[in-house]
Amino acid sequence: MSEPSPPSARRPGELLFSLLLAVFSVTAFWQSYAISGFSGLSEPGVFPMLASATMLISSLVILRDVVSKPATADAGFAQFRRDIVPARLIVVVGFILAYVITMPLLGFLVSSAGFLFLSFWYLWRKGPLVAAILTVVSLGAIHVVFRQVFQVVLPQGSLIQGMF
Numbered sequence: 169m170s171e172p173s174p175p176s177a178r179r180p181g182e183l184l185f186s187l188l189l190a191v192f193s194v195t196a197f198w199q200s201y202a203i204s205g206f207s208g209l210s211e212p213g214v215f216p217m218l219a220s221a222t223m224l225i226s227s228l229v230i231l232r233d234v235v236s237k238p239a240t241a242d243a244g245f246a247q248f249r250r251d252i253v254p255a256r257l258i259v260v261v262g263f264i265l266a267y268v269i270t271m272p273l274l275g276f277l278v279s280s281a282g283f284l285f286l287s288f289w290y291l292w293r294k295g296p297l298v299a300a301i302l303t304v305v306s307l308g309a310i311h312v313v314f315r316q317v318f319q320v321v322l323p324q325g326s327l328i329q330g331m332f
Contacts, residue, residue, distance in 0.1 A: 177240040180248035186234040190227040196220040256291070263287055275325030281307055 197220040203213030267283040274282075281303055289299035314320040 176237060178234060178237040179251075181252045182234050182237075183239075184248075186227070186231040190224070190231050193220060193224040193227040197224050259290060260287065263290070271323060271325070273325050273327045276322040277307065277311070278325065280310070 197217065200213055200216035200220045203216060204211040205213065206217065208214075263283055263286055267279055270279040270282065273279075284303040284306055285296075285299050288294075288302045289296055292299070311322075315322055
């Protein structure tokens with residue numbers, strides 16, 4: 169009979185992710201309990217409570233397993249940042265944040281054009297002309313599909329709306 173293999177070392181960010189998973193599961197269970205409590209098996213909150221209870225139990229088992237793993241010496245913040253949150257991800261999240269902030273001010277077309285142009289140029293690295301062409305083609309297709317076909321009113325933005 170073979171011996172069980174020793175637990176692998178804890179990967180960077182694994183403990184934090186497991187803790188966040190457990191917190192999210194507790195929050196989901198609390199929110200599902202708030203639907204109708206546990207007053208009967210036919211109440212509307214029973215299925216969400218069962219689902220979130222399963223999530224909570226699973227997350228606690230995962231957390232227990234992660235805590236039992238030995239931490240490696242290189243599992244610090246630098247390793248976490250390099251493996252889990254690289255600089256490219258931080259830049260793209262910054263683009264998304266700027267997009268969300270500028271959408272109400274500049275409207276859909278202007279903020280989407282800026283977001284797409286910067287994202288294409290930064291992530292694909294084919295040059296500004298290719299990024300501009302892709303941006304115009306993408307926005308044209310989005311505008312035709314959503315504005316013309318589905319007749320969705322796209323946000324104009326408070327700054328641009330006051331100009332016209």
